[in-house]
Amino acid sequence: MxxxxxxxxxxxxxxxxxxxQTAEGExxxxxxGPCKQLLSSSSVTTQAQTFAPYNHPSPGxxxxxxxxxxxxxxxxxxxxxxxxxxxxxxxNKYVYFEDSNVLAIYDGFPKSKVHLLLMIKxxxxxxxxxxxxxxSSASLPNSIEDLRPHHLSVLRHLHKVAQQIKEHLxxxxxxxRIKLGYHAVPSLVPIHLHLLSQDFxxxxxxxxxxxxxFTTEFFLDAHIVLDQLEKHGxxxxxxxVPSEHDCLSxxxxxxxxxxxxxxxxxxxxxDGNCHN
Numbered sequence: 001m002x003x004x005x006x007x008x009x010x011x012x013x014x015x016x017x018x019x020x021q022t023a024e025g026e027x028x029x030x031x032x033g034p035c036k037q038l039l040s041s042s043s044v045t046t047q048a049q050t051f052a053p054y055n056h057p058s059p060g061x062x063x064x065x066x067x068x069x070x071x072x073x074x075x076x077x078x079x080x081x082x083x084x085x086x087x088x089x090x091x092n093k094y095v096y097f098e099d100s101n102v103l104a105i106y107d108g109f110p111k112s113k114v115h116l117l118l119m120i121k122x123x124x125x126x127x128x129x130x131x132x133x134x135x136s137s138a139s140l141p142n143s144i145e146d147l148r149p150h151h152l153s154v155l156r157h158l159h160k161v162a163q164q165i166k167e168h169l170x171x172x173x174x175x176x177r178i179k180l181g182y183h184a185v186p187s188l189v190p191i192h193l194h195l196l197s198q199d200f201x202x203x204x205x206x207x208x209x210x211x212x213x214f215t216t217e218f219f220l221d222a223h224i225v226l227d228q229l230e231k232h233g234x235x236x237x238x239x240x241v242p243s244e245h246d247c248l249s250x251x252x253x254x255x256x257x258x259x260x261x262x263x264x265x266x267x268x269x270x271d272g273n274c275h276n
Contacts, residue, residue: 062108140190218247
């Protein structure tokens with residue numbers, strides 16, 4: 001059973017997944033025919049949603065799934081799973097939320113108490129409608145540098161869902177701070193948005209690069225990525241990030257202090273007064 005629900009319009013719809021509402025007859029750019037799907041976020045409305053409590057099935061011990069192309073492509077296994085297919089029961093435990101366009105899963109190696117990955121589904125109606133209308137490929141982007149104008153609608157929806165989950169979890173965990181962002185150079189594909197609490201209380205936070213990947217310019221705020229895509233139709237990482245090596249090899253720093261190793265940093269993080 002999926003760990004999500006939609007607030008239905010009446011009692012008879014409680015178990016149904018409400019579809020995204022679309023605007024009929026919107027004109028396609030550079031085409032003569034009308035689009036039967038929506039083209040911009042302004043014409044998208046989503047049903048109100050409720051979310052499950054955060055309950056990671058097995059932090060630091062993800063399912064041993066073999067994926068063609070190695071670990072870098074493991075997220076495709078979640079995006080392609082269907083009832084009755086190999087490993088469905090195991091993988092389904094890691095699903096936090098999904099709708100017709102996006103999938104949110106628990107990070108297999110969470111770096112904080114709360115750590116989700118949100119992805120665009122390969123068969124997303126928003127993705128395919130906009131790609132068709134702009135004569136573009138509907139393939140999933142691997143990174144933020146692969147984003148193009150036809151990804152805008154589905155990216156806005158992805159960010160909206162992430163924001164709703166963030167607000168929900170902050171209510172359940174009073175005082176929790178959560179950030180939404182992308183790695184400049186992701187270790188996994190396709191593109192995925194990190195939803196991460198700022199406590200960094202996790203046994204999976206082991207290396208300097210783990211810390212620096214979420215606390216330096218390497219971690220790009222979601223709204224910056226969307227803003228640049230809206231303004232320029234693309235996102236250039238080099239305009240915001242010095243270099244991958246520069247960011248990930250820096251000394252461990254937090255709250256204006258420098259720490260010699262991860263053990264010292266974790267003592268600092270555990271004292272409850274950190275405002276990284």
